[in-house]
Amino acid sequence: MEEELLKIKQEIGEAVESVENKKQLADVKVAFLGKAGKLTAVLKGMRDVPNEDRPRIGALVNEVRALVEEKIFQKEEELNQQELAEKLKCEKVDITMPSVGIKKGALHPVTSMTDRLMDICVNLGFSIIEGPEIESDYYNFEAVNTPKSHPARDMQDSFYFTDNILLRTQTTAVQARAMETLKPPFKIVVPGKTYRNDSDATHSPMFNQLEGLVVDENVSMADLKIMLSVMMKRLFGQDTLIRFRPSYFPFTEPSIEVDVSCPQCHGQGCKLCKNSGYLELLGAGVVNPKVLDFNGIDSKKYKGFAFGFGIDRASMLFTGNTDMRSLFKNDIRFLKQSR
């Protein structure tokens, strides 16, 4: 009996070794552990084992059985692994085939730019406010130091509905509205559509402007410089530089034009910036104290600065778009590019 057990111990190894598939493994299992199997047959002989030998033989039986079961289990695992590997080898897709489902659309380039600018301004503590596009002459001109006879305004530039109601020519119109209702200190930014009566490759009768206004006790031209510098760096990259040039707007004094280093050539000079290295992008300045006083803010106590620029133009610089008209044509083939 002992001999037979030892023989089984040896045979199971060989038997499992030669197995190639699950069917053969099942046969091996039956051959050893089945009702008529070798191990079962041996176990039947336990009755004849003398008492004194039983503990030893019993232990041996258990050992052999465990070995047989272990060997079979191991093989089974091995075969499972093989089978899975085979299967995975066959299951394969062409990963370059197109995706299924609704394809993404795109935001309009001007809105993308607006969103970008709003994020920058909101992070700096600005509140986004808006005003009407059809505006009174009072807010659009008069309240921002541009009375009727002022040379800075020209009937030809505005679209009028009546003598006193027009399509706003500048988001500056919202400055006076804000000053009437907000209590300083405040920082506001006004994005929106504006309108002027001219139309060519670089002028659209409708365009988008952004106006910023800061009113507080101790703000200066230097704050304006640092703030615009931060904004332009966030917009066009950390190496962006800005510079001031004197200019004139009725609502600011001193007034400046702000040039931004060309985002394409970084100031080296290229076609976009006409070799100057800089692009004229913003108008800005210290709020004219007349405007503050006119709108009920004490200019002896408060100062302010303001800036404004064309969102469309910023978007064009950002994307290398050279024709303003393409922005309002809305050809899907054009819009698709900003997906």
Place this chain on the structure above:
Amino acid sequence: MKVTYNWLKEHVNIALSPEELAAKMTKSGFEVEEIAYQNQHLHHVVVGKILKIEKHPQADRLVVCQVDIGDKTTQIITAATNVFEGAVVPVSLPGADLVNGVKIQPTKMRGVESNGMFCSGQELGIDENYFEGAGVDGILILPGDMKIGQPIEKALMLDDVVFDVYITPNRPDCLSVVGLAREIAAMLGESVKKINLNYPIDIYSKETVHDFVEVENATENCSRYCMGAVKDVKIERSPLWMRARLNAVGIKPIDTIVDITNYVLVEMGQPLHAFDRSLIDGGKIIVRQAESGEKLEALNGQSYTLDEKDIVIADSKKPMVLAGIIGGTNSCINSQTKTVVIESAVFDLKSIRTSSRKYGIRTDSSARNEKGINLASAEDGLLRALCLISKLGCGKIVRGVIDKARGENGWRNLTSSVRKINDILGVEIAAKDISRILASLSIENRVVGDKIECKIPPYREDIENDNDLAEEVIRLYGYDVYDNTDNVLFKNSPITESIPNKRYNLERTCRNLLVNEGFYEIMTFTFGGKDFVKKLMLTDQRANPIKISNPLGENFAYMRTTMATSILQTAAYNLSVGNKQMRLFECGKVYLSEQEKLSTLPCEPNMLAMFVCEEGFDFFNFKNVIEKLLAGVGEISVERSSEPYLHPGISADIFVNGQKVGHFGKLHPMVVKNYELPANSYYGQVCTLELSQMPEKKIVLKQVSKFPNVERDLAVVVDEDVQVGQMLEAIKSACGKLYFDASLFDVYRNQSLGESKKSLAFNIILSDENKTLTDEEIAKVMAKVLKSLQYRFGAVLR
């Protein structure tokens, strides 16, 4: 404004090159938009003399000329017929690049060498007004005494550099050579040269200006009126140097008197007007408001009917000039003129502006007058003109000038402080630098401690407060002081809280969602033609769009009352260029008013509009988009819509929290036809303004029941007209407290169900918080549901 380098140099010492000067001016607030070299196309063109002319051996129409060009003689072949031996002509030599694009090189013409070309006036860029003979069809024949071999730019005084300078509206005092020279002097630390206003008069003559003319200033709108008289006037061509100046700044030279008035306009910024004395009835000039209906034949050939708002210069019988704008034909200088009286005046700029706009007349005079002229300038301008007349010898100046002034504007006092100026600028500029800069601008000042006491010159009406002074200081101190500022942002200013803009935020969320749903955002003009009213079959308030009174054209005249017009036009455009499938949206405003003529501002609600035309897209795809769009806002429900432009059976009004916020659906067949869109086109809109004003959606999370849910399916047959939404509501209420969810999962139509019948299969989920539901309880609820559906909708269990 155009000025020339040499003209400026006449008034201030300039050691800078034209480019350096332009850069300096731009940095100081006078942007030089263009620098033009008059001689740009005159290099290698010289004065030559034709010594000999021979026939070309090979060509009948050509002649071979030997030409003296100063240092040598050269051979030139020409086809010109007005040349002759001894003629002095402009000769372009190899290397010349003429204004018409012709580049000169040595060449052979029919085998004979030619080393240049004779030039016509046109080829030199000049005309008959500028130089006698320049207008003839042929070669420009120059005066015989011209120095041979000298560059033509010298001979014809075409060697100046012209700056086109942008003068900001606050600086009308710089709309002249003298004004700019004053600024340049401040920039360079120079001082302006004194301009010559002197002229000799006949000390033996007893005649004074009053023997020739009297002036009555009868209107408040003329603050100064000066007049001088000149007799024995010679109307002739003015000298080349004067023509050269005028020509350079784009003014056509005409004759001595006209040229002098124009010269003074450019040099001093003072418009003048010259009258033929003999045409002034009664010898008296009256400055007055026009009478309504008065007529004036103007020098531009037009006739104008005037009103009381216009200022005229009249005599006892007739208006002669629309003051400050344009002269009349009835009193102007002509070839017979012997005695001239010259006006130099200051008119109310608003009146000039209004009249100029009203009649659409824009002259050099009006452009200058409407920006405001300083009182002092009137007298100086007149004296300068008289001085030039005397210098040119084209008349005898009569003693004295008439000067009718109302009030005066002298030097003004303004006290500021070093601290205030530096606080505005945010930099530290020393008191002595501030003082120096202001002084360079002729602002007399005295620094006392922190105070600066200033005297502002009369021509600087723009300087009124600390900010104005700060600007003067910084623009001359140099804005590059900010280039290296490393201050902390908002160093002395507290943090301000950014108040969220609900509408912007809501729109932004919607925009991003729609982009993920495959939509492209568009941005369209908010105005257009009026045809959309018919095309969209609008009848309500939206049928009366607000009209722009001065539009770009009738097709850009009406403010949109609905987003549909913009988005459908864009869709049609895209279809026309071959983009067949599309999902579009736009965020924008519509403009609504009940007033025919606006007296108050209209309503401008913000809208979000969507358009889809896509194979397989239907109402329920659209409904899904709407649900995703609005789920975050509130409770959504729909009702059949009666929007005129939507398909009556396949469209819905959208309600959020019971409030109507928009509509969507298939476009009406007539509308798709009107816009030439495919039949399967869908449009929808929501009012983002209203949505953003709704209270924020509150989300309350309840614990789910520990006991298992129970699912039951129920299929019933109902009439085609029965609405699923109402059935789901009925199921919900029949389930009562046990309701967890109910949904439609199948719709089946078949003849066997009967005519106009449909079978609807619902999945109903029941749940109880406290126990597992028994079969009995479930059966009871399901029976109640069925009964409710039978009772309310005539449903039959299938």
